[in-house]
Amino acid sequence: MTLETQEFAFSSAQFEEIRRLLYARAGIALTEHKQSMVYARLARRLRSLNMGDFSDYLRLLHAPQGEAEWQSFINALTTNLTSFFREDHHFQALGELLPLWQREYGQVRLWCAAASTGEEAYSMAITAVESLGGLQIPLRITATDIDTEVLHKAESATYPLSAIDALSLERKRTFFLRGRGAHLGYARVRAEIRALIDFCQLNLLDPHWPLSGPFDAIFCRNVFIYFDKATQNSILRRFAELLRPQGRLFVGHSEVLNQVADLWQPCGRTIYRLRRI
Numbered sequence: 001m002t003l004e005t006q007e008f009a010f011s012s013a014q015f016e017e018i019r020r021l022l023y024a025r026a027g028i029a030l031t032e033h034k035q036s037m038v039y040a041r042l043a044r045r046l047r048s049l050n051m052g053d054f055s056d057y058l059r060l061l062h063a064p065q066g067e068a069e070w071q072s073f074i075n076a077l078t079t080n081l082t083s084f085f086r087e088d089h090h091f092q093a094l095g096e097l098l099p100l101w102q103r104e105y106g107q108v109r110l111w112c113a114a115a116s117t118g119e120e121a122y123s124m125a126i127t128a129v130e131s132l133g134g135l136q137i138p139l140r141i142t143a144t145d146i147d148t149e150v151l152h153k154a155e156s157a158t159y160p161l162s163a164i165d166a167l168s169l170e171r172k173r174t175f176f177l178r179g180r181g182a183h184l185g186y187a188r189v190r191a192e193i194r195a196l197i198d199f200c201q202l203n204l205l206d207p208h209w210p211l212s213g214p215f216d217a218i219f220c221r222n223v224f225i226y227f228d229k230a231t232q233n234s235i236l237r238r239f240a241e242l243l244r245p246q247g248r249l250f251v252g253h254s255e256v257l258n259q260v261a262d263l264w265q266p267c268g269r270t271i272y273r274l275r276r277i
């Protein structure tokens with residue numbers, strides 16, 4: 001089927017090819033209903049590349065000179081919805097566990113594995129400062145995502161004031177700087193909080209991850225929903241190797257890990273720990 005009223009012709013076969021490519025590169029399994037979403041997101045790429053149709057675009061992805069376009073292709077097709085203290089119960093649980101891990105290991109290490117624009121990693125850092133007391137805390141957060149565009153936003157740490165609307169006045173005052181002049185209407189996360197986090201690109205599908213454990217906690221929230229069971233299982237097994245014995249894995253509200261029950265046992269709302277043998 002081709003939707004004739006659209007600016008660019010986009011056939012079902014082209015949609016299928018895009019689904020296949022995205023699954024192979026990023027593990028993202030798009031449902032068949034996402035054809036118009038894919039069209040809307042990639043039409044922007046076609047316009048900025050001055051291309052006449054999707055066949056040209058697919059040819060570019062397959063051509064040697066198309067290698068650079070792959071990142072834009074992935075950036076365009078990821079869904080990056082996030083917010084500060086999303087699913088707040090996880091941050092409450094993290095706040096209770098951090099002092100225990102600090103006593104046990106000294107330095108605490110956390111991994112935010114689908115960080116998007118950074119709100120989740122900054123919420124982890126704020127939780128740590130509140131829980132461990134003071135800004136000079138023995139903590140490092142590694143925050144990763146496949147999408148380079150969201151990582152740039154995360155590193156800039158600058159958000160519209162509406163993004164921090166729901167935070168308490170105390171949190172806003174303690175952890176954010178209000179923009180002035182050209183930055184009016186924006187808030188920036190304070191430097192001391194930014195300094196606790198290293199952002200870097202990581203594709204959860206890659207056989208080699210550019211980081212090493214052990215971590216006390218892995219936040220991998222609201223990304224498993226895009227993966228099929230086989231991909232989820234393989235990532236969950238790799239997570240198990242990177243977590244300390246008392247560590248925790250935090251997943252999104254609709255992500256249930258019953259398929260790897262031999263490794264992970266639930267210990268709270270969408271929180272998991274390694275199963276003791």
Ligand SMILES: C[S@@+](CC[C@H](N)C(=O)[O-])C[C@H]1O[C@@H](n2cnc3c(N)ncnc32)[C@H](O)[C@@H]1O
Pocket residue numbers: 025026027028078079080081082083086113114115116117120144145146147150202203204205220221222223226252
């Ligand atoms: C819906 S956001 C979730 C953000 C945040 N974890 C939260 O729960 O608010 C999903 C994120 O997963 C990232 N993602 C998708 N596929 C990925 C992959 N293969 N490797 C790493 N990150 C991926 C996307 O780029 C996106 O930023």
